Amino acid sequence: YKPAQNKINGGVSVGGPLYIPHVLRSSGHVFLSYQVVRNRNASNQTGTMPTAQELAANFSQVVTALGQPVIVNDPTTGQPFPNNVIPQNRISPQALSLLKYYPAPTLLGNAAYNYQIVTTGRNDSDSVGTNFNRNLGQKNFINGAFNYQNSRNNSTNLFGFTDTGASVGMNANFNYRHVFSPRFNMNGTVVWSRQSVVAEPYFANRINVSGLAGITGNDQTPINWGPPSLGFSGGSSISGLNDQNPSTVHNQTTGATVQGLWVRRPHNI
Numbered sequence: 001y002k003p004a005q006n007k008i009n010g011g012v013s014v015g016g017p018l019y020i021p022h023v024l025r026s027s028g029h030v031f032l033s034y035q036v037v038r039n040r041n042a043s044n045q046t047g048t049m050p051t052a053q054e055l056a057a058n059f060s061q062v063v064t065a066l067g068q069p070v071i072v073n074d075p076t077t078g079q080p081f082p083n084n085v086i087p088q089n090r091i092s093p094q095a096l097s098l099l100k101y102y103p104a105p106t107l108l109g110n111a112a113y114n115y116q117i118v119t120t121g122r123n124d125s126d127s128v129g130t131n132f133n134r135n136l137g138q139k140n141f142i143n144g145a146f147n148y149q150n151s152r153n154n155s156t157n158l159f160g161f162t163d164t165g166a167s168v169g170m171n172a173n174f175n176y177r178h179v180f181s182p183r184f185n186m187n188g189t190v191v192w193s194r195q196s197v198v199a200e201p202y203f204a205n206r207i208n209v210s211g212l213a214g215i216t217g218n219d220q221t222p223i224n225w226g227p228p229s230l231g232f233s234g235g236s237s238i239s240g241l242n243d244q245n246p247s248t249v250h251n252q253t254t255g256a257t258v259q260g261l262w263v264r265r266p267h268n269i
Contacts, residue, residue, distance in 0.1 A: 157243070
């Protein structure tokens with residue numbers, strides 16, 4: 001079935017003379033705007049999870065896509081395990097620790113997959129913008145703008161791990177123009193922008209999954225906590241365990257330009 005979802009987009013903008021009674025007379029304009037986005041996007045995710053028998057290391061019922069029995073060999077002898085059952089004392093504590101993150105199958109009799117989860121992702125943002133222009137007499141003119149956006153999102157993967165992300169963006173510019181004479185004027189502009197993007201996995205600063213499992217050699221910094229990425233070869237259809245990687249990016253730029261125009265016929269400089 002199709003899970004519920006909703007989208008809300010809206011905005012408002014106002015503008016008018018740049019005027020404050022008894023303080024600032026009108027010789028310019030100012031504009032303000034605000035936009036909001038609230039989106040909930042739902043989806044069905046499917047995969048294959050180990051059955052109760054497989055979790056107990058019993059692979060006697062497992063067959064290939066062609067219907068042939070799967071043979072599980074003892075890596076120390078190269079011979080098949082009796083009845084395709086791996087003794088419990090041969091299973092590493094690391095594997096046992098990670099198996100608990102696999103949910104139980106929810107579907108029976110489906111050859112393509114045995115697990116389904118309905119997840120809802122969120123995307124929210126708020127944007128504010130303003131710009132103005134003003135004449136400072138007959139020879140000086142200014143204008144500028146400032147924009148701010150804040151976005152938040154989360155997404156849930158097949159295993160129910162909900163990762164979050166956020167971004168904040170700002171940019172501003174200010175321009176000043178001075179007319180020295182009808183034939184000579186100068187214009188100066190300053191621009192500035194900053195963008196921050198952060199992605200945080202579900203387990204970050206929460207549970208040291210690999211550390212608790214006894215897995216060493218990887219980064220144990222709290223922001224990198226989480227399960228190792230697991231993939232299964234040999235034609236196995238079991239979904240690989242994974243989670244998002246953390247990320248933090250901050251970009252900032254500042255610039256300034258000065259331009260002048262001198263009209264001296266028949267040349268312009």
